Amino acid sequence: MHMHTPLRRIRRFCSRTLLLLPALALLAGPVPASHGAAYQPNQVSAQQTVGLYQNIPGLTSQQMEYGKAAIPKLHYNAQRILRKICALPGVNFDYAKQVIELLGRERFTYEQVLTYEALSSLNTMDIKNGIAGLDTVKAMSFEGGRSFRAFAGMQGVTANQALSMISQLNELDDANNRAAQAFFSIKGMRVDIAQKGLPTLMRLRNNQAKAAEAYAKIPTMDTETMLDGLELIAKLYQDDAWNARCLFTNKSVTARDAWNWLVSYFALPTNVQEAQYDKLDSQQKSILLQALYEGGTEILWKINNLHAVTDQYGYEISEAALNSWSMQQLQAKFNELVPSVRARYSGFASAGRGQAVAILKQATSAARVQTARDLTIANAYAVMAQGSELYDSSFRDIMVPVLQSRIDSRFQGDLLAFLRSIDPGNRLVSDFISSCAQKGKLTVFFPTDAGKQKEILSLVASSAFQNEDSILLFSATLSHLLKVLTPDARSYLIGLMAENSEAENAAFSKLVTVILQYYLQTYPELLGPADRTLISRLIVRHGAVNLDRYQVTPFAEWKQDGRLASVSMFHPDDDGRQSFVSNANLLLSNGYKLTASQQYTIPQMTPALAAEIQRYIGSGLVSLFQAMRNRHFAVAFTKQVNGITIVHTQFVYSDMDNQMEMLDRFVRSGDEMLAQRGHSYWRSEQIIEPLTKLIEENRVSESELRGKQRFLSLGSCGGVKAYTTLTRLFASSVDILASIGTGLAMINDPYNKMFFEIIATNNTNISWKTMAQQSASIFQSDRGQDYLLPGSLTAILHKILDETEQATGSTPRNRFERSRG
Structure with a gap:
């Protein structure tokens, strides 16, 4: 029996506290016996800080007393900074008093404290640079501070190099700073290499920076491959950069693999990417499809948000609100659209406010379609494989016509040929077919020929029944698929599932059998007489499961x-x-x-x-x-x-x-x-x-x-x-x-x-x-x-x-x- 009472919570809290006490003791130093019962970490911090302050050369007894009175009044973070100041070469009472007064007025965050500690720990740091660094660190952003600490952690960084780096890092967006953190942390990184790569890193925009971060974090990454790749990443389109970022997070991808993917795919124009995809082997297509699938969140978000003129959160901006905007605001929103769409609506700049609102709405609608058209056929397929996350209008009115047109032109409308070519490893087949069924658009792609229907469903089964995980995911959308299949096609799929229920893997077999039992008990209307008989026999053979237990x-x-x-x-x-x-x-x-x-x-x-x-x-x-x-x-x-x-x-x-x-x-x-x-x-x-x-x-x-x-x-x-x-x-x-x-x-x-x-x-x-x-x-x-x-x-x-x-x-x-x- 699991104890879950107030006593249990107290025991857990006390156990946790007891585990932490030795660590606190090591950090805080010895606690005087007379104060042990009233131990407070801030008291210990003050004692440590006063001790270091009293080591400043040349202090008078009056100056000693000043420190004893002023230091305990400082915030804990301020005391940590003062301890570093007291240890810097050249410190004297005047410098220390100046810092104490500053710290009494200014509040430093924990991240800023860590940043200052990294700065003041550099071998060449002295008191003058240390005091100058306080203002610089105070202005640092959250991510900028982390980037600085990564830079300061490299061997051989001087105080002047560190201080000059702060101003550059402060200019970076958060995404660029996270890329800088990963860049500075690459094994073998030197100051000269970091300084060489930083200008390129500073130019990266949004997803390019996220791709650079993932690229730098590949365990086998080296500085030479990083610098070469950084130049290519800086040239990627935003969507390509996001997809590359997703591929770089694949644990099987090495630094050399990542470089090859940049050169031979992501850095190429879309039409060349289409040709390159056809040259990939089955395993490479599966790796890329997985990255495109994971990267689909960016495309999904973009297409969904273009359903109307929306704000940064995807909420529609009302007609009344748009009509109240200035021309500058309308122009700024228009400028967010892709250049190819803006070029088609060049009359926007000379339009009056009322006409500009109408043009903006038309251009936004066009941008939604253009976003889908700009995708490669493999990317469109991967996005539609998670189509349940697309708005119905995004899926049905935007993605379906675009992909249907591609399949018609390249595969003469043959869905089976398309699936075999694009996804020979059946990586996303069941997701794609289930998404189309869920959105009521399977019939657009599904062949009328019964033989080809069965071959496609065989691919679905192959994709869905690869292992226990794929079965579990397939179970979440199976009802949508069964509802749109014709009775014959449905029976064929049920038959394939019945075959898989006889697998030697007991866990695998039981999952498939339970799915069939669940539909027999919960959705019998979806099953024909022969299907119900087949499932009933399976249950007799394998034994029924009491689903109410769950x-x-x-x-x-x-x-x-x-x-x-x-x-x-x-x-x-x-x-x-x-x-x-x-x-x-x-x-x-x-x-x-x-x-x-x-x-x-x-x-x-x-x-x-x-x-x-x-x-x-x-x-x-x-x-x-x-x-x-x-x-x-x-x-x-x-x-x-x-x-x-x-x-x-x-x-x-x-x-x-x-x-x-x-x-x-x-x-x-x-x-x-x-x-x-x-x-x-x-x-x-x-x-x-x-x-x-x-x-x-x-x-x-x-x-x-x-x-x-x-x-x-x-x-x-x-x-x-x-x-x-x-x-x-x-x-x-x-x-x-x-x-x-x-x-x-x-x-x-x-x-x-x-x-x-x-x-x-x-x-x-x-x-x-x-x-x-x-x-x-x-x-x-x-x-x-x-x-x-x-x-x-x-x-x-x-x-x-x-x-x-x-x-x-x-x-x-x-x-x-x-x-x-």
Whole structure:
């Protein structure tokens, strides 16, 4: 029996604290016995700082007393900076007093402290440069500071080189700074090479910088290959750069491979890319298709946002708002469109305001089509393979006509020939066909010839039934496919599935059999008489599975301590801020109280920090979000419901280390829900990578993950693509809400709020079916048709697979290997 009581939470907290105390003791130095009972880290910091201050040459007794009185009043971050000042060559009382007075007025963030420590640790640094560096560091951005520390970490960097580098890094956007961090960290990097590559790195725009970061992070990367590749990356179109970035993150790609892909594909014009694709072998096509599939998020976002004139968040700008804009504002929005479209609407510049609005709307519509036309045929295929994330109009009215025209011209309308040529490894066939079925457009491509239909469905089966992971993903969209197939084609697919149920792999066989049983019990209307007979015989042969067992919830255990708690993670970008504000407003309007979260705040929660957070809370949600990013604190929304304390913590991503610490605290705390918000392409940084590292470093054990059934809310688009990976990472002790298609704040916000409230107001033995019924209002008007709820077929299959592996002692696929997508 798993203990989950207030005592358990206390034990976990105390265990965690006890583990940290030795590290704190080492960092802080010896604690006087007389003060041991009232030990405070800031007191130890002050003692250390006073000690270093008193080592300054030539201090009088009066100057000694000045330091003893002034230093303890400084913030902890200020004391760390002063310790570095006191150790610099040339320091005297006047310099130290000048810095103490400055630090009493100015507040330095933790990141700025780390940056200053890196600067002041350089061998050639003296007191004059050290004091000059304070102003320079104070002006540094969050990412700029990290880039500087990476540069300062190279061997042989002088103080003058470091100080001159700061001004250059301050001019960079965040994406360029992250590229610089990776660039400076390449094995064998020297100061002269870094200075040679920096001008090119500074010229990179948006996705080019992201591609350069991924390129530099390839484990086998060397400085020569990096410099050569940087010149090519600087010439890539934005879409090509994003796709290249996705390919560079493939763990099987070496530095030489990445260079070859740049030279022979990504740096070439689109028409040449088309010709080059045909020359690739099957394995190379699969590698590239996977990159195009992962990179499809950028294209999806772009095409969706061009459904109308929209703002940076993808929300439509009303006609009234456009009519109120100045010509300068309209021109700026027009300039965001691709050059080829702007050239077709050259009359915009001379138009009056009313006419300019009409032209802008027409040009935006044209840009949507042009974006699709500019894709290679392989890229269009990969984007449509995740078509559930495209708006219906984007898929049906934009992508389908474009791809249909390409298939007609290159393959004489033969879908089978197209699939065999573009995707000989059947990497994305089942996803593509399922997407077309889900959007009601399969008949546009599907041949009328019965023989070719069966051959295509054979490819679908080959793609869908490659392994357990592909079956799990296929199960999420199978209903859409069955609904659009003709009875004969449907029976053929059922027959193929029945054949796969006889596989020697017991786990594989059971998954396929359960899928068929589920459809026989839940959707018998989709099956013909012969299909039902075939499935019934299979069930008799293999044995029926009690599917109701997988509707059981962990709510009784959750409610034992009278507390239900969640952590929502937001990325520090525009979309993350929008999601945070949306969610916060909903909670506040429903009676939740906003406070600081000591549990998930990364720095120590001192009275000063608590007061500072309270000021930020009163400054508005946008300012609060920015402060949460910079100061690494978390906030919580709390409410009492039916005697249960509900706590929704909000946490903003800052870096890998802090994210690992947050997830470590989540696992050990006994909290129930983890929610990922924002763009889908941050899922890896927010959950997968940090949790993987925690497991690999043995900071989180499998027994800790299995010791509690948790709930994971994936609010980002296409969460189903990470469903299997995340289920494995949480040792299959997790229930998941995920989207097959577009994640919507209008569903994510109320569902996460209502979820705990339903648990609090119901008895402890309600099932996932009951939860779905009581939250059904959120999904009205088909808004939630693309969501997979806990207790769905896909959820059942994951639980069955884990049971089978546990019972047989078989080793599952690499826990850290991502499933497709």
